[in-house]
Amino acid sequence: MTKRRHFLLAGLAATATGFAGGARSRASHTVVIQQFAFVPEALQVSVGDTVVWVNEDIVPHTATAADGGWDSGRLNRGESWSLEITAAGQIGYSCLFHPAMRATVTAT
């Protein structure tokens, strides 16, 4: 998980550089985890955007892709995790601790 965080930070730095060079602005989207739900439950993004999950519940959660492609690991209260979306398509994800918590990210 530490490695992934470093990789993502490098990705964000590259994004900032691209923006300064006149590239398309890449958005950051926030999914709040609250009351055992991902809000918004269905998030629409563009390829290259970043999604940040923030856990505002008092219990830990994860954001874990259904296809195993990514996993936030345990997010305690107040912790966040970010992911750059690099491919188009819809990704379903859930919380490993509470499988009923389900949501999607759709990238175009």
Ligand SMILES: [Cu+2]
């Ligand atoms: Cu959970």
